[in-house]
Amino acid sequence: MKTSGYLMIFLLLGIFYAGCKKDEEPWDPGLGTGAGMLKIAFVSDIHYMAPELLVQDGPAFQAYQAMDPKLLAESRDIVVQLINQLNTDKPDLLIIPGDLTKDGETISHEQIIELFKTQLSSKIKILTLPGNHDIANPYALSYDGETTTSVPSVTEEEFVSLYQDFGYGDAISRDATTLSYVVQPYKNFRVIFIDATIRPNPDDPDELPLSGEISEETLDWLDAQMADAHTNPKMQVIAVMHHNLIDHWTGQSTIYPGYVINNSEEAAARLYQAGLHLIFTGHSHANDITKYTAGDLYDIETGSSDSYPLPYRFVKYWNNDSLEVATKYIRGIELHGLPIEDYAYDFLNDGMTNIFTTILKTLFSVSDPLATEVGGFESGAYIEYNAGDEILTQEEEQDLNYYSNRLLVQGAPLAAATLNTTYTAWSNDLVPEDNNILIDY
Numbered sequence: 131m132k133t134s135g136y137l138m139i140f141l142l143l144g145i146f147y148a149g150c151k152k153d154e155e156p157w158d159p160g161l162g163t164g165a166g167m168l169k170i171a172f173v174s175d176i177h178y179m180a181p182e183l184l185v186q187d188g189p190a191f192q193a194y195q196a197m198d199p200k201l202l203a204e205s206r207d208i209v210v211q212l213i214n215q216l217n218t219d220k221p222d223l224l225i226i227p228g229d230l231t232k233d234g235e236t237i238s239h240e241q242i243i244e245l246f247k248t249q250l251s252s253k254i255k256i257l258t259l260p261g262n263h264d265i266a267n268p269y270a271l272s273y274d275g276e277t278t279t280s281v282p283s284v285t286e287e288e289f290v291s292l293y294q295d296f297g298y299g300d301a302i303s304r305d306a307t308t309l310s311y312v313v314q315p316y317k318n319f320r321v322i323f324i325d326a327t328i329r330p331n332p333d334d335p336d337e338l339p340l341s342g343e344i345s346e347e348t349l350d351w352l353d354a355q356m357a358d359a360h361t362n363p364k365m366q367v368i369a370v371m372h373h374n375l376i377d378h379w380t381g382q383s384t385i386y387p388g389y390v391i392n393n394s395e396e397a398a399a400r401l402y403q404a405g406l407h408l409i410f411t412g413h414s415h416a417n418d419i420t421k422y423t424a425g426d427l428y429d430i431e432t433g434s435s436d437s438y439p440l441p442y443r444f445v446k447y448w449n450n451d452s453l454e455v456a457t458k459y460i461r462g463i464e465l466h467g468l469p470i471e472d473y474a475y476d477f478l479n480d481g482m483t484n485i486f487t488t489i490l491k492t493l494f495s496v497s498d499p500l501a502t503e504v505g506g507f508e509s510g511a512y513i514e515y516n517a518g519d520e521i522l523t524q525e526e527e528q529d530l531n532y533y534s535n536r537l538l539v540q541g542a543p544l545a546a547a548t549l550n551t552t553y554t555a556w557s558n559d560l561v562p563e564d565n566n567i568l569i570d571y
Contacts, residue, residue: 168319171221171254172443173212174412175434177263178205178242179232188275199481200436201474202232204465209242211463211470212435212442213249219444219458223315224254226296227412227432228261228327228372233269233338234283239292247295255315257297259323261372261413262340265289266330269338286329297323303358305351312355318364318449322355324348324371324409326391340388342373342413344397356404366449369401369409375429378418379515379555389414402427407571408453410443417441417457417518418564426571428562435460438474439517441565457518457565475513482509494545496537504533504545508553515556518564522557530554 179202184191187203201208216224224246231238246256270283286309290298301311302320309325326342344352359365374390376398377383383390391397401409402425410430417433433441440460447453465473487505490496496504507529514520530553537546562569 167449168223168316168447169219169221170223170225170443170445170447171216171219172225172227172410172430172432172445173216173435174227174432174442175229175261175415175436176205176209176212176226176242177202177229177232177434177436178209178238179203180235180237180241181206182237183232183235183272183281185272185274188273190276190278191273194269194271194273195481196484199478199485200232200434201465201477202436205232205436206241206245207463207465208436208440208460208470209245210249212460213245215458215460215462216254217249217251220251221254221444224250224256225321225370225410226256226258227370227410228259229263229412229434230258230261231264233271234264234267235270236282236284236288239264239284239289243292243296256295257313257315257321257323257370258293259297259311259325259370259372260286260289260309260327262327262338262342265327267338268330303351303355305348307345307347310348310351318362318366320359320365320367322352322367322369322406324352324369326371326373341392342371343392349397349400352401353404356401356406360405364449366447366451367406368447369406371409371411373413374411374431375401375409376420376422376427377560378414378416378420378429378431379560380558381551381555385551385555386414398422398427399424407451408569416516418515418559419455419518419562419567420560421562428569428571430455433516433518437516438471438478438513440470440474441517452568452570454568455566478513478516479506479509482512486512490542490545494537494542494548496540496542496545500533500536500540504537504549507533508549511553511556518559520557520559522554526553526557 177200184203230242265284265286267283270281271278272281297313300313302314303312310323312322314320326344328339328341330338359367376394377390383394402422407426408428412432415434415437418431420429432443435442441457444456444458445453463470483506486508487502490501534546534550
């Protein structure tokens with residue numbers, strides 16, 4: 131049976147507590163965006179699900195969503211509206227850091243490629259790489275009432291073939307051991323895509339890994355790619371990876387393993403020493419920016435376009451080591467009779483409240499009504515963290531003390547410790563700002 135990342139947080143927590151510097155020459159004389167400025171949209175964790183996979187809603191599909199609440203049934207409508215907004219935004223590049231599909235279904239890959247090719251402006255170049263959901267996924271299923279049926283999921287070779295027009299066909303270098311690659315879409319601008327995803331083990335088909343790691347072989351390849359780029363003193367380089375490179379909240383890689391790569395410290399040090407300053411990530415569905423403690427290396431994470439607050443990034447990148455990062459949101463349509471943002475908030479809040487409530491009851495033996503009250507309170511902090519620029523208010527601190535004391539009175543000290551740790555970490559934003567910021571490095 132699948133165990134979602136949300137449930138894994140608290141299962142592990144229970145165990146944890148128990149024991150202007152350069153010239154402004156244009157990127158490309160024909161780019162047409164103004165001297166030295168490039169516009170890039172970042173959209174992550176689309177989790178597109180082909181409508182044909184939901185034959186009939188029922189217990190099987192609801193059980194999946196209960197473990198991992200995303201707007202899967204509505205994903206086509208969301209992608210269509212996203213494309214409409216991108217056509218208005220007019221970025222030069224659209225970069226997608228993985229998890230394009232629900233669970234790697236071939237039909238979902240084929241449909242999202244067709245949507246982008248037929249509905250997105252041909253002037254917007256698309257670049258992407260796979261996430262942990264996109265390849266050889268054992269949960270590539272169709273749903274019909276109480277029944278699930280396995281459907282084809284793409285292999286690594288099929289992914290590269292399908293996405294030839296979305297980056298792989300333009301690669302100037304490929305890593306020998308992963309689907310990592312380098313493209314140079316403009317004269318003095320390169321993008322290094324780092325495939326750190328650990329693929330499912332064919333000998334354990336019921337387990338879908340969350341974790342990522344950059345092997346020594348790939349780190350050596352990255353060193354070589356950075357060195358090659360820097361033979362041109364005007365070359366600007368960014369990296370893209372599905373998993374986070376460094377922690378986005380205090381204790382993330384210890385408390386919430388699977389979302390920051392396993393060898394975070396070594397990889398961050400190597401990439402920074404090689405001259406990397408910007409890496410764009412996704413995976414944990416949070417709109418958050420964090421900075422490497424040893425220098426100017428920023429991990430700019432984009433939240434899921436399939437989950438509240440439905441964000442995407444719009445970056446204005448100048449050829450002088452600076453960029454303006456803005457956050458935009460998918461808006462302007464209704465889902466089930468409600469504005470998309472209202473429906474998405476209610477859906478995520480209800481789903482996370484149910485998950486946290488269930489964990490409190492089953493793992494920590496907390497009974498109702500307290501379990502449901504604390505579950506809703508914890509859900510609020512989780513959603514605020516996902517939205518970015520979160521602040522722990524005085525009222526929230528008072529409520530945190532209130533619920534912690536009630537858990538202690540009910541004889542659940544591990545639940546109280548877990549609540550304090552996660553709520554405080556999610557509510558105290560690490561520098562810098564998350565949603566709208568000018569970065570100079």
